[in-house]
Amino acid sequence: MTARTVVLTGASDGIGAAAARALTRAGDQVVVVGRSPAKTAALAAELGTEHLVADFARLDEVRGLASALLSTYPQIDVLANNAGAIFGATRTVTADGFEPTFQVNYLAPFLLTELLHDRLVASRATVINTSSVAGARFGRLDLDDLQSSRGYSATRAYGSSKLAQILHAKELDRRYGADGLAAVSFHPGGIASNFSTTDGSPWRFLYRSRLKNLVLNSTEQGADTLVWLAQTPPHEGWEPGGYYVKRRPGRVVSAVEDAGLAAGLWERSVGMLGLG
Ligand SMILES: NC(=O)c1ccc[n+]([C@@H]2O[C@H](COP(=O)([O-])OP(=O)(O)OC[C@H]3O[C@@H](n4cnc5c(N)ncnc54)[C@H](OP(=O)(O)O)[C@@H]3O)[C@@H](O)[C@H]2O)c1
Secondary structure (H helix, E strand, O other), rough: OOOOOEOOOOOHHEEEEEEEOOOOOOOOOEEEOOOOOOHEEEEEEEEOOOOOEEOOOOOOHHHHHHHHHHHHHHHHHOOEEEOOOOOOOOOOOOOOOOOHHHHHHHHHHHHHHHHOHHHHHHHHEEEEEOOOOOOHHHHHOOOOOOOOOOOOOOOHHHHHHHHHHHHHHHHHHHHHHHHHOOEEEOOOOOOOOOOOOOOOOOHHHHHOOOOHHHOOOOHHHHHHHHHHHHHOOOOOOOOOOOOEEEEEEEOOOOOHHHHHHHHHHHHHHHHHOOOO
């Protein structure tokens, strides 16, 4: 049987690298996508698979990534939008003019998914967004201020980007579920990875702590729900449009059930990217 093709972003480290290892062991062809050329190439060499590099803080690199994927892989069975980060206390903007948390965690994967849309539908693919419980705890999506230009806080920007990823999966399901595309999001748990370890990151005291392995789970545990969603057909344990934690439906806030918010976010995103 031909191996399934799994495109996995944020695969050069942490949860993504653990998922890439598990899926490769299970027989999938994982396309390892990372930002750091050296780390991404090293993991691909370890797994004997192919890799691509793109910095999601640069939308031209996301477009280049999509072109490379479309020209190389006639079938994409799974797209896992897993790359993500939290940024510092001071608001900055990317070269594309967007607040970095919004762009890297949400807008860039939205663009990648849109550029791959026809291939994903033709492949009857599953799209998996790595979200976070931070979406429910700290997210507050204001369609008139998606760039956090008023009252920026790194924690709120991160939570809002993760809430946007849940809404993205829900809206993908509403728009394209009937065409055969299955979209879903999940929270990996609090995971001891490189996440939030950079200077200025609001949660660095936890994620850099020498005790972090006592209070946080392993990257393999963080990858478990991603791997399960990637390997399990939709409607056989999970429902498209859903949000999962430890392989079970997660608790969601009212914003997640707000179809107008999800549709509005979609329209704003298309407008920002000049699509459609
Ligand atoms: N760790 C947690 O407790 C936790 C909890 C909830 C949700 N999450 C989410 O889980 C996902 C994976 O995080 P992790 O814990 O595995 O963190 P990690 O160890 O820091 O790995 C992050 C991955 O994302 C990639 N990445 C970061 N910035 C990028 C950019 N600008 N462009 C492209 N790729 C970029 C990194 O690439 P390079 O290494 O090549 O730079 C790396 O492969 C993220 O979406 C995160 O928000 C994590």
